[in-house]
Amino acid sequence: MAPIVSVSNLVKTYGSGFQALKGVSLDIAEGEILALLGPNGAGKTTLISIICGIVNPSSGTVLVNGHDVVKDFRATRSIIGLVPQELTTDQFETVWNTVSFSRGLHGKKANPAHIEKVLRDLSLWDKKDNMLRELSGGMKRRVLIAKALSHEPRILFLDEPTAGVDVNLRKDMWKVVQALREDGVTIILTTHYIEEAEEIADRVGVINGGEILLIEEKSALMKTLGRKQLRIELAEPVTALPPGLEPYQLKLEDGGGRLIYDYDASGGRTGITTLLAAVAESGLRIKDISTRQSTLEDIFVELVEKRA
């Protein structure tokens, strides 16, 4: 199936001469949830802004549903919904008006029933006649989501949707995201929170310094880059490793009470069996054993550090 969003060799140089994107290429499949991870200033917002038509690209092309975002902007923008990173709202408008306005901008006829559904899903219904300045930050964020959903987009961009958002709203938000996904909506979100990407994304892209470092299925990513750790708790702490354990490059932790063994879980031979035999042979008594899967966070830190 042709990708719903196809970015190729995208470069953006801002007026100041700063190159925010250095030739980004990326395909997004219809219906998937893609998380873009990257530190501050990586270029996430710039990338989204170009796809949505807010910023002109310097070179390269972006196709959305087969249409060029610059030449054929009507076709592309009418199927995209965007929740921006910044909380920008018309302070003196009511929730209902501002959400209806967004629908009009996208060329759709008024549809009060749809707007009502969106507001109810986001627990905003009882606030519909309030002015935006009377709402809390979290509620304003919901309003921005409601605006983005007002015109029934097929692609939804969420630029750091959970910044400054409490646990409840986050849960609500993921519920909405899941429902959208079941309707076949493609969702692209940016985040700094790795747990978030791990929790809901199908694929994860890592972007830094205007370049995509990696983009992969989340599960494959975890598998290929996923290191595991074996932790052995000792009954009696040791001051130094017994000679027989040297080949395993163990780390001593917890004042000598714990041995840490890093291994590659995807490899055929993990070395655990021989390690455990060697531990027993050296006369150490094992109190407990646990393993730990490395998280996206570890992977991310590793990737960014490797490039630096």
Add this chain to the structure above:
Amino acid sequence: MNVEAVKAIYLFEMARTRRTLLQSVVSPVISTSLYFIVFGAAVGSRIQEIDGVSYGAFITPGLIMLTLLTQCIGNGSFGIYFPKFTGTIYEILSSPISMTEIVLGYVGAAATKGMLVGLIILATASLFVDLSIAHPFVMLVFFVLTAVTFSLFGFLIGIWAKDFEQLNLIPMLVIPPLVFLGGSFYSVSMLPPFWQAVSHANPVLYLISGFRWSFFEISEVSPLVSFGIIIGFLAVLMGVLVWIFRTGYRLRN
């Protein structure tokens, strides 16, 4: 053509007027009444007539133009500057709307508001003086053309402005002197030759002159010249607009 979007922007802008009704309607009425009292009564007692028209009636077209120009520039610039300032412009830019449609929505609303206030001024003026409009159709053409041209001018200022100071620079600092020195309250032919020549370099003189001609058939310059000047200005603004569309100047950069 995304009609729904043009409608949405237009109605959104008009709704803002409704919220600030007092400021947008009552204040021009009060200031016009003051002009009539101050200029009409004080100056009018010394200058009874200009070219056979009573002084109070003579100043009416100039007053309407003053209001129309300041209102249209103010509305046009604020309408687009405000979303830029608050950041809500993201939504306009990411919607399936062409620049032409954005201009139609914002400039249309700004011109409508300006014309509403202009008509209110006309009605207020008719309470103070006897008015007759010799060429209502020509009057309407000048009225609408001026409103549209200066709303567009305001729109461009709103795109260009980086802060409130720049936003207000032209409407506050440039327009009032041009209007006052453009023969709103006197006939330029009353001035010494040197100042007459200087006045003729003022584009607003041509606007007021043409507009006044449609009321009383008196003018400083031929109404056709006036018409040509305003069409010329509109053409220049359109040129700038096309350049902005092409480059994304201060909007998409």
